[in-house]
Amino acid sequence: MGAPLEFYFDFASPYGYLASVDLERLASRHGRGVIWRPILLGAVFKITGVKPNLHHPLRGEYLLRDTVRFARLRGIPFTTPSSMPMSALAASRAFYWLDTLDALDAAGEGSGGGGGGDGGGSGRAVTLARAVFHSHFVEGRDLGPREAVAALAATCLGLDQRAVLAGIDQPEVKDRLRQETDRAIERGVFGSPFVFADGEPFWGADRLDQVDRWLDSGGW
Amino acid sequence: MGAPLEFYFDFASPYGYLASVDLERLASRHGRGVIWRPILLGAVFKITGVKPNLHHPLRGEYLLRDTVRFARLRGIPFTTPSSMPMSALAASRAFYWLDTLDALDAAGEGSGGGGGGDGGGSGRAVTLARAVFHSHFVEGRDLGPREAVAALAATCLGLDQRAVLAGIDQPEVKDRLRQETDRAIERGVFGSPFVFADGEPFWGADRLDQVDRWLDSGGW
Numbered sequence: 523m524g525a526p527l528e529f530y531f532d533f534a535s536p537y538g539y540l541a542s543v544d545l546e547r548l549a550s551r552h553g554r555g556v557i558w559r560p561i562l563l564g565a566v567f568k569i570t571g572v573k574p575n576l577h578h579p580l581r582g583e584y585l586l587r588d589t590v591r592f593a594r595l596r597g598i599p600f601t602t603p604s605s606m607p608m609s610a611l612a613a614s615r616a617f618y619w620l621d622t623l624d625a626l627d628a629a630g631e632g633s634g635g636g637g638g639g640d641g642g643g644s645g646r647a648v649t650l651a652r653a654v655f656h657s658h659f660v661e662g663r664d665l666g667p668r669e670a671v672a673a674l675a676a677t678c679l680g681l682d683q684r685a686v687l688a689g690i691d692q693p694e695v696k697d698r699l700r701q702e703t704d705r706a707i708e709r710g711v712f713g714s715p716f717v718f719a720d721g722e723p724f725w726g727a728d729r730l731d732q733v734d735r736w737l738d739s740g741g742w
Numbered sequence: 743m744g745a746p747l748e749f750y751f752d753f754a755s756p757y758g759y760l761a762s763v764d765l766e767r768l769a770s771r772h773g774r775g776v777i778w779r780p781i782l783l784g785a786v787f788k789i790t791g792v793k794p795n796l797h798h799p800l801r802g803e804y805l806l807r808d809t810v811r812f813a814r815l816r817g818i819p820f821t822t823p824s825s826m827p828m829s830a831l832a833a834s835r836a837f838y839w840l841d842t843l844d845a846l847d848a849a850g851e852g853s854g855g856g857g858g859g860d861g862g863g864s865g866r867a868v869t870l871a872r873a874v875f876h877s878h879f880v881e882g883r884d885l886g887p888r889e890a891v892a893a894l895a896a897t898c899l900g901l902d903q904r905a906v907l908a909g910i911d912q913p914e915v916k917d918r919l920r921q922e923t924d925r926a927i928e929r930g931v932f933g934s935p936f937v938f939a940d941g942e943p944f945w946g947a948d949r950l951d952q953v954d955r956w957l958d959s960g961g962w
Contacts, residue, residue: 570798578790580932584945595952595962712800725804728948732815742815 526555527733528718530706532563533610533665534574535714536589536600539655541727543598545717548730552737558648560614561703563714570712574607592727605664612668612690613654616675618698619689620647646679653678746775747953748938750926752783753830753885754794755934756809756820759875761947763818765937768950772957778871780834781923783934790932794827812947825884831919832888832910833874836895838918839909840867866899873898 527549531538542558549556567573576582586602593600624645653674657663665671672686689695706716710723717724719733722741735742747769751758762778769776787793796802806822813820844865873894877883885891892906909915926936930943937944939953942961955962 566800570800571793572798572801573791578792578932580786580790580927580930581792583930584932584943587943588945591952591962595955707800710800710803712798712804723804723807725808726948728946728952731951732811732948735815742811 523553523555524737525720526557528557528559530559530561530711530714530716530718532714533560533613533651533654533658534607535563536585536602536606536659537592537727538714539659540589540592540596540598540600541715541717541730542652542655544596544727544730545715545733548734548737551734554737558617558651559702559706560610560617560651560699561706561711561714562610562614562699565700565703566707566712569707572712576607599660601660601662603658603662603664605658605662605666608658608664609666611666612671613650613665614699615690615695616668616671616686617647617651617654618702619686619692619695620650620675620679621645622695622698623647623689649679650675743773743775744957745940746777748777748779750779750781750931750934750936750938752934753780753833753871753874753878754827755783756805756822756826756879757812757947758934759879760809760812760816760818760820761935761937761950762872762875764816764947764950765935765953768954768957771954774957778837778868779922779926780830780837780871780919781926781931781934782830782834782919785920785923786927786932789927792932796827819880821880821882823878823882823884825878825882825886828878828884829886831886832891833870833885834919835910835915836888836891836906837867837871837874838922839906839912839915840870840895840899841865842915842918843909869899870895 527545529542529545531542546556563574575585590600590602624647654665654671657674658665663670665674668687668690671690672683675681675686676683709718713725715725715727717730717733719736722736724730724733724736747765749762749765751762765776783794795805810820810822844867874885874891877894878885883890885894888907888910891910892903895901895906896903929938933945935945935947937950937953939956942956944950944953944956
């Protein structure tokens with residue numbers, strides 16, 4: 523089994539959501555895992571001097587049309603949230619809090635990882651990530667408020683909401699999100715989705731067919 | 743035969759060049775013409791507050807890698823020009839000067855258009871456009887200087903260089919380029935390439951497969 527695909531995204535990015543669905547299908551076809559890495563694109567935009575697409579004249583209008591058209595073509599359920607772009611801070615922190623717990627569970631089981639703790643698809647962190655995307659981009663809910671993230675985690679993982687809120691507030695969780703965002707920038711990530719396939723960078727939901735080709739042939 | 747595809751691009755845009763090759767193949771498969779419409783993205787960037795991708799940290803580095811990789815995948819000859827991004831002003835004006843001459847020729851022949859004058863693929867304007875892209879993105883030449891454009895027009899169309907330079911300087915040619923750029927912005931164009939297929943907007947060289955699908959099925 524080859525190395526997992528590394529999937530950088532912002533929870534507020536519709537193309538990140540759209541790519542997540544196709545990427546899991548694609549990885550599965552190639553017998554690969556997916557390492558989920560939520561980041562805050564706002565930090566990236568500060569460096570690149572870019573604004574979110576939705577805030578651009580012309581580009582924002584196109585995005586609203588294109589995301590719906592893109593989803594329809596691929597058969598992916600999608601609703602344009604009225605809260606777009608939402609704040610991804612609480613959801614991203616909750617993800618890394620759970621990712622750390624997944625890693626502890628995996629270590630406790632002596633498995634040395636492979637599932638929980640590497641964002642690799644089978645842990646609670648990834649379950650939450652899928653739920654955040656679904657709740658926001660299919661049901662149209664605003665997952666910006668930390669209480670909304672805690673309620674979602676309670677529903678889909680059976681967690682105590684107060685524990686989630688406390689987890690979101692842990693200094694080491696905040697540090698982890700900053701570190702993952704910094705690391706992404708160091709690796710050249712400037713948008714969402716951004717996928718590394720065997721180290722090769724691909725930007726954009728419309729480049730997954732190239733990721734597919736890359737994995738088929740080991741490059742071209 | 744359906745309506746021609748409308749192809750907006752900036753001569754300085756590597757993705758504009760890459761799309762031009764695939765778009766002509768694609769249009770031909772669907773029995774469609776292509777209306778070439780060079781514009782100056784600088785005017786668009788003033789409105790959208792965007793910089794050329796090449797000038798972005800991270801994004802610029804990705805562009806340099808991605809264009810080469812993209813061209814290799816599609817089998818399109820490509821060299822990264824050392825003069826990138828070049829000024830597209832002279833080449834764009836020369837295009838519209840020739841487009842006007844093509845239209846006069848077509849009117850004189852009583853054909854009422856259909857070839858020359860509509861940027862529709864068979865006129866001297868489009869011959870020059872293909873040559874500009876080839877000279878810049880395959881041979882790596884800088885077509886920014888008006889003298890370079892005039893020399894290229896002499897080589898590929900047998901025109902007198904002084905006539906080309908005079909054409910580039912005509913006030914009505916300068917107006918035409920401004921009008922075409924303004925019209926593009928009115929229609930929502932904010933990047934290169936930007937294609938309208940039966941009125942539907944598609945942005946990006948990596949969306950031509952969607953244009954293909956759209957023409958196959960009349961939408962989805």
